[in-house]
Structure formats: structure tokens, C-alpha cells
Amino acid sequence: MRWAGRFEHNDARNTVLPSGNAHKWGHRRAKGILETVNHSSTQPGQVVIAVDVGGTGIKCGLVTPDHEVLHSERHKTRTERGAAAVIETILGVAEGLAAKAAVEGLTPVAAGIAIPGVVDESAGVVRYASNMGGLKDTPLRQLAADRLDLPVRVGHDVRTGGLAEATLGAGKGFDEVLFIPIGTGIAAAHIIGGKVLAGGHWGAGEIGHIIVRPGGPLCGCGQRGCLESIASASAVGRRYSERVGTTATARDVAERAAAGDVIAAEVWAETVDALAAALLTAQALYDPELVVVGGGLAEAGEQLLGPLRVALRERIAFFTEPEIVRAKLGDEAGCLGAALLALSVAELDHPTDQAAPVTVEHVTAP
Ligand SMILES: [Zn+2]
DSSP states (O other): OOTTSOOOOBOOBTTOOOOTTTTTTTEEEETTEEEEOOOOOOOTTEEEEEEEEOSSEEEEEEEOTTOOEEEEEEEEOOGGGOHHHHHHHHHHHHHHHHHHHHHTTOEEEEEEEEESSEEETTTTEEEEETTTTSEEEEOHHHHHHHHHTSOEEEEEHHHHHHHHHHHHSTTTTOSEEEEEEBSSSBOOEEEETTEEOOOTTSOTTOGGGSBSSTTOSBOTTSOBSBHHHHHSHHHHHHHHHHHHSSOOOHHHHHHHHHTTOHHHHHHHHHHHHHHHHHHHHHHHHHOOSEEEEESGGGGGTHHHHHHHHHHHHHHOTTSOOOEEEEOSSGGGHHHHHHHHHHHHHTTOOOOOSOOOOOBOOEEEOO
């Protein structure tokens, strides 16, 4: 995980299993809900195409029904080219993976695409993605299904990553998991029994915009004092830089705080305090058993989580304190989550506890 990188992730909404080719791929629609009607059995060589689209890079690969990553690639998103070019890149990358599978004698059976923004996962439409070249009302699922001739599922990035962390990563064995990646922004995914809550308008989990310091720093959303404006990796770097007059990243702040820099320690303590305030709200709303902290800021490990546990404990009132741990899958979470989306639409998911993700091959494309 890049320290200050946008952290990617996302989901499956309750029992809805959207597919552009529902009838063809063994689903039926009943009362607006797409239900699974038959379970296919896994054939040797079957893989899904998993694509995790971020603001700067695309992480993608071929993944087996047992969640083994057989092949992975990274590409640049280059959002400055605009929405149409970004979509073409996503489709081209997915098509390239299908070709790679064919060369390796593998059979792609479905594709999953995780993307940041407001994603209507039922319709497979990206309603809005500000950092994707201004993507708006884009029927990504249909475009990909047409291009690949495969069933496709599209999910929100944080909810997709959260699904992977809860199912295959740090949340394995827990029923109620709150996944919070802290990178350029802060969001959350609430996973209950392997299902991610998406909200009534596909907007659940925006805890970065809980106001923790009324009148505080201006946030990108227009409010003041949002959690994200104080505790995101970029905000941590910015707040310290403002005080000392030189540019520093969140990683610099963590290192300097550990080395005894008083101002860095102050910024770090404020960060922990803001996160604890938001976690208390999250506990009141979601009551998770486990909080999984990911993203760049989580690379600070116990330097962040230790004081965060203490600060939450001091505020916890009558709530039960959740366990707070660091994410395990790092920046592979979004890609594995996209694979889970694909496996669900292909009806091939094996939600076993044995399958550990393994990267066999890693290719960096130009
Ligand atoms: Zn905000």
C-alpha cells in the first residue's frame, strides 16, 4: 500500500446479484431481486477477471474460485485523459486479461470491476466518479459484458476491498466487520456475514465526512471539520506542513513523531483523537465486533492503532469496545474483492476459510 495513495475498495449488496446477462448466466429476476437459481460446479482452469480501478492505478488479475491469484498486472489510470479514455482503458485491460487467460489455457467465467465513486451496483452503473475523469451515468457492467461476452459485476471500491478484508483478510472469522481505509480520503465498509451494506442510495460508509471538529478545516465536500480533513493521510501531512513551513507526508509525520518531534507528535495525537471520535460514532451506528484499519496511514501500525485503542476506550461509554486491527491484504484487497464480485455473479464463490491468496506472477505494464 502506498503511504498516501488513494485507498481502494467496495461490494455486494445484500442478495442482489446483478448481471448484464442474467438469463444467460443462470440468474432470474423476481420482484426486482436477482436471485441465484442454480449453482454451477467449478471446472478445472476456471478463473475470473478481477479489476480494481483507482485514481492513479489499476490493479487487476486472474483469480481462481479458491481465491488464488494466478496472474496480476498494474496499469496507470491516467484520468487526465477524461472519462471516455478511462473507460476504454478499463475495458482494454479486462480484455487483455481474458486473452492472457486463453494463452494460459484458462477459462474466464466472469469479471468483477471495483471503481471509486457512486456506483449503482444493482444496475451496474457508475453514477458519478469525480476522480475518474468525471465519469457520469456510465453503464460499465453492460459495456464490459458486451466487450468480454461474460457476466460482469461492478462494485464500489471501498466496499469491494472491505468484502475481501472481511472474507479473506483480517476479518476472517468475524461476522460484523467495519473496514476503514485511511488514505487520501477516509471511507468505511460495513460487512455483516459476508454481505456489505451499500445503503439506500449506494452511499453508505462515508465516515470521512462525519464532522468531528465543528468549524475545523475546510473539507473537499464543503463542510468544515470532517474526519477526512483532519485524519486522512493527506490531511496529516498537510497539517504538519502548515505548522513547520516545509512539505511533509503522513509517513514523515509518523517518523518524526516517533523520533521526538514535538509538533509531529501533536499532529499525530490530534489525528488519533479525531479518529477515535469518529470510531465512537461508528460504534454507535454499526456496533462492529472488529474494526480493520487499512490504507496508507495503517502502515504506521501500532504507532496508530495503540493510541487509537486507548482513545476509543476512554470515550466508549456504554458501548462494547471493538477489536481494532490492521488490514492484512494491503493494496491487493480491491483486486481480490473484485474477484469475489465476479465469483458471486458466476456462482462459483467458495467462501472457505482455507484459500489464502497467493500471487504467482506479477507484471507491471508500461
Ligand atoms: Zn467532508
